[in-house]
Amino acid sequence: MKRLEGKVAVVTGAASGFGEGIARRFAEEGATVVVADVNDRGAERVRDAIGGEAIAVTADVSRRSDVEGLVYAARSAFGRIDLMVNNAGFTHRKGDLLTVDEPSFDLIGAVNMKAIYLSTLAVVPIMERAGGGVIINTASIAGIRPQPGLTWYNASKGWVIAATKSMAVELAPRGIRVNCICPASGETPMLPMFIGKDTPASRAEIAADIPLGRLAQPLDVANAALWLASEEAAFVTGIALEVDGGSSI
Secondary structure, three states: OOOOOEEEEEEEOOOOHHHHHHHHHHOOOOOOOEEEEOOHHHHHHHHHHHOOOOOEOOOOOOHHHHHHHHHHHHHHHHHHOOOOEEEEOOOOOOOOHOOOOOHHHHHHHHHHHHHHHHHHHHHHHHHHHHOEEEEEOOOOOHOOOOOOOOHHHHHHHHHEEEEHHHHHHHHHHHHHEEEEEOOOOOOOOOHHHHHHHHHHHHHHHHHHHOOOOOOOOHHHHHHHHHHHHOOOHHOOOOOEEOOOOOOOO
């Protein structure tokens, strides 16, 4: 039997990168996936690639009305939500902390932090009535080992780790497990923002700082999310799982 057979999963930021990898991997293991992203064409592309009963929903996860609409669409289509993956993220371009403008700072907070608050308000009552569920948040090794030039992004991911642990303790009596994943820099559309000038040399420099010698791939993160979502991790909650090739050591 597939590991997520019969489960309904909502994955945000699923039009590309780690989110797309998670959506595809969950579907391979039997989940019915709600592909959510502010990029409607990207979400539709991933939905079409997954096939089956998957649906695409356009949602800006920093807006309460959009998050509530996303949850409503998932419940209307499938009647339940078993797995909530808060993967959507945003960063500022690598550089001096004084050069990050206020709109960028606000967007980092809205997408990386507020979105988790909004989805929690929307999905926890649903999961509680169903007897439990799983929430997975995408954090970063930047929340464990801050990277110079990414101060405000680092801080937001440290918040995700702390929120995950606190959520796990508070929601455990309701049968809801909460964990987060902390990837290293990966092959995603956001990579150029993290490394400044995107060149083969700059990518090689980032990879050289990772003991296993390469960047994170979407499948690396997807496989970690799959384990956390499955019954194999039934006694695992409140962890920040480092999927980083050893770079946080």
